[in-house]
Amino acid sequence: MFSTGSKLFFGMTGSAAAGLVVFGFFQNWDAIGVIGLGAAICALALIAGTVIYTRDADVAAADSTAALTAAAAKPAPGASLWPLIGALGGGLVVIGLVTDKRWFIGGMAAATVALVEWMVQAWAERASADSGYNRRVRGFLLHPLEMPILSAVGLGALIFAFSRIMLRSDNTVGPSLFIAIAALVTVFGFILAAKKRPSKGVVAGICTVGAVGILAAGIWAAAVGERPELAEEGKIFRDQPGQPSERSNCGEEITEADHHASGSLAAKSSTVAQVTLRDNQLTAKTFGDSVSTVVLARGLTVNIIFKNENPEGEERRLAAAYLVNAVDSAGKPTTDLAQQVVCTNAIDGGKVQLITLNIPKPSAAAPAGKEFKFYVPGIPGAEIPIEVLS
Numbered sequence: 001m002f003s004t005g006s007k008l009f010f011g012m013t014g015s016a017a018a019g020l021v022v023f024g025f026f027q028n029w030d031a032i033g034v035i036g037l038g039a040a041i042c043a044l045a046l047i048a049g050t051v052i053y054t055r056d057a058d059v060a061a062a063d064s065t066a067a068l069t070a071a072a073a074k075p076a077p078g079a080s081l082w083p084l085i086g087a088l089g090g091g092l093v094v095i096g097l098v099t100d101k102r103w104f105i106g107g108m109a110a111a112t113v114a115l116v117e118w119m120v121q122a123w124a125e126r127a128s129a130d131s132g133y134n135r136r137v138r139g140f141l142l143h144p145l146e147m148p149i150l151s152a153v154g155l156g157a158l159i160f161a162f163s164r165i166m167l168r169s170d171n172t173v174g175p176s177l178f179i180a181i182a183a184l185v186t187v188f189g190f191i192l193a194a195k196k197r198p199s200k201g202v203v204a205g206i207c208t209v210g211a212v213g214i215l216a217a218g219i220w221a222a223a224v225g226e227r228p229e230l231a232e233e234g235k236i237f238r239d240q241p242g243q244p245s246e247r248s249n250c251g252e253e254i255t256e257a258d259h260h261a262s263g264s265l266a267a268k269s270s271t272v273a274q275v276t277l278r279d280n281q282l283t284a285k286t287f288g289d290s291v292s293t294v295v296l297a298r299g300l301t302v303n304i305i306f307k308n309e310n311p312e313g314e315e316r317r318l319a320a321a322y323l324v325n326a327v328d329s330a331g332k333p334t335t336d337l338a339q340q341v342v343c344t345n346a347i348d349g350g351k352v353q354l355i356t357l358n359i360p361k362p363s364a365a366a367p368a369g370k371e372f373k374f375y376v377p378g379i380p381g382a383e384i385p386i387e388v389l390s
Contacts, residue, residue, distance in 0.1 A: 009044055017041050020041065085113070088110060089108065089110030089114055091107065120138060124141070157215060161215050161218020171227075250342070261353070263353070272287075274305040275374055294387070296386060298359060299359070306347075306353045309349065311349050317347070318344050318374060337365065339370050359388045362388050372386035
């Protein structure tokens with residue numbers, strides 16, 4: 001009644017059931033162990049039932065018809081990594097449900113791709129008795145999708161890795177590194193264009209080594225982080241709990257982001273005012289008229305032009321201070337108010353910059369010492385009030 005294979009799996013099922021009873025008795029039926037052993041019992045029992053149903057795929061030697069139609073007589077399915085990728089995608093989906101939605105989206109994408117690829121591969125392997133024809137059928141269906149997507153993903157990964165390398169490299173080493181890599185690519189192109197070109201295997205090996213090298217270096221650079229001056233420049237910090245985030249480059253100090261900053265502007269829409277620094281004094285014009293206070297509408301996105309007319313060599317920035325809703329330690333907005341500061345890059349004399357504002361609170365809500373204003377860091381008295389209408 002029982003085939004050889006089923007005896008093995010039924011025996012393993014019984015052993016797992018006995019282990020479940022013993023473990024549960026001595027470990028007070030711990031949930032994790034009981035669930036794990038219960039799952040093992042179910043899996044082993046399912047395999048045992050499948051094996052006894054197929055009778056171990058045994059075929060009698062005298063049965064010529066069965067020898068041709070039995071499952072064992074059919075070509076074995078080809079090796080595939082898609083089940084592994086599908087399992088990885090399922091794991092990422094579970095992780096994403098409790099951590100970050102990006103993991104969930106990545107897991108869903110991996111599981112979907114694995115499902116489609118595996119289904120088409122399984123169908124193509126049985127399209128005919130000719131394995132070469134089956135491969136061509138699969139390629140006819142999937143290559144128009146696979147090649148562009150894989151190319152885009154590979155190119156994107158290389159670009160991202162190279163950008164991390166350049167952001168990690170010192171600003172004096174970066175240009176030399178860029179030139180060296182460009183020279184290697186040019187030399188490789190000359191080798192491919194030569195009459196006695198290397199074999200396809202050698203070319204594929206060189207490309208693989210180069211791609212893996214760039215990706216490995218990019219992963220290392222991303223893990224280590226940007227070079228210190230860029231990391232400090234891009235840092236978002238809170239001076240104390242409950243305060244909104246503020247960029248670290250709104251002070252008088254000239255930082256990495258200010259070097260070679262744009263000093264010219266094209267035509268801009270929604271420009272409501274121009275603030276000019278001349279002889280360490282701020283003046284403002286709205287629609288061509290000089291004003292002592294810049295009047296803005298609450299919640300409206302506007303552009304302000306800042307022009308530095310101090311002598312050349314005096315790099316200055318324009319900052320705007322106003323109130324927003326404070327946030328708690330969890331980053332959620334509260335009903336309290338806190339000061340927010342935004343600013344332009346520091347620009348040299350004769351240059352212009354743009355600052356974009358969207359102020360959510362009226363200036364009438366500002367307490368003493370927290371007035372809304374434009375100011376130039378490092379120049380006492382260089383200020384212009386901002387009035388935000390409710």
